[in-house]
């Protein structure tokens with residue numbers, strides 16, 4: 001499903017197809033990236049993310065489709081003529097050249113005058129917080145610093161598009177989080193239209209203006225992080241993004257805008273009906289683990305379930321509990337951790353409640 005872009009599109013991909021023998025890496029991709037937005041391609045290994053990025057960069061030829069950047073058809077243009085900045089996981093800096101020479105390289109390729117190059121390089125290094133590092137060699141820098149040099153080199157020539165392919169994959173968690181924020185800030189400040197590739201859904205949720213979720217060479221859903229998380233289009237997206245409880249149910253009644261669902265083990269759920277009208281139809285009812293709350297004795301809610309703690313995992317601000325429900329089935333919940341209250345232990349019973357609006361229906365088949 002592809003939504004039309006409402007803002008002005010900077011990068012327009014239409015009908016991209018790429019086959020490798022019997023494998024279809026891109027199975028007809030349509031996508032419009034708006035000016036100044038950071039759009040993430042998210043998907044499991046082998047879904048076609050890198051092939052898509054390489055096609056945009058000009059390193060992968062297409063069997064069909066066109067690519068337009070700022071209105072210009074670049075489908076057949078050589079990589080160097082596309083005016084695209086790129087950062088990949090393995091830094092790919094020139095090891096024998098110092099930082100300034102690395103950053104200057106794309107400008108020299110463009111035949112810029114020496115004085116203008118020096119000025120631009122100083123600006124780019126300042127932009128990534130590496131002013132004063134120009135004379136170092138890449139091996140004299142940390143992994144994070146090397147990635148910043150790569151970023152400076154990618155933005156120094158004012159590219160029309162920035163491509164980032166798992167750029168933080170080799171960094172440790174703390175540095176990765178720091179770099180994510182830095183890149184986001186830089187991208188905003190420079191207003192750079194950016195296509196970002198990752199298989200890390202948390203990273204995608206944090207960084208993106210919009211996310212395109214890919215599977216088997218196709219875009220399964222395109223939307224904001226909130227839309228993708230709260231209203232996934234299908235079971236694949238629901239399962240791939242974040243943790244979820246997905247109940248296989250049948251619609252047993254619809255009245256006053258509410259649908260009643262019957263799940264396995266006699267579970268009864270209430271959900272905002274929306275487009276659910278067909279009694280007897282099979283759906284998946286999605287409930288994110290952070291939605292349920294503990295009910296105090298006597299309290300009721302639109303949806304209720306009682307269960308026993310099977311496993312508890314302390315996560316800092318919250319605790320994740322796996323519950324076995326009375327009547328069968330299981331439920332994953334994430335409850336706030338209150339200092340001084342301790343954690344629930346395996347075997348303890350609790351009653352949980354959540355609202356019909358906390359649930360979202362996806363097609364089962």
Ligand code: ATP
Nearest residue numbers: 020023025043044045046047048049050051052199
């Ligand atoms: P990962 O996250 O593992 O990098 P990906 O989503 O980037 O995966 P691609 O690298 O685009 O996926 O690969 C998509 C499909 O195309 C895979 O099945 C892959 O094996 C296949 N493929 C990619 N490049 C080639 C190639 N040069 N020759 C043959 N098959 C290829």
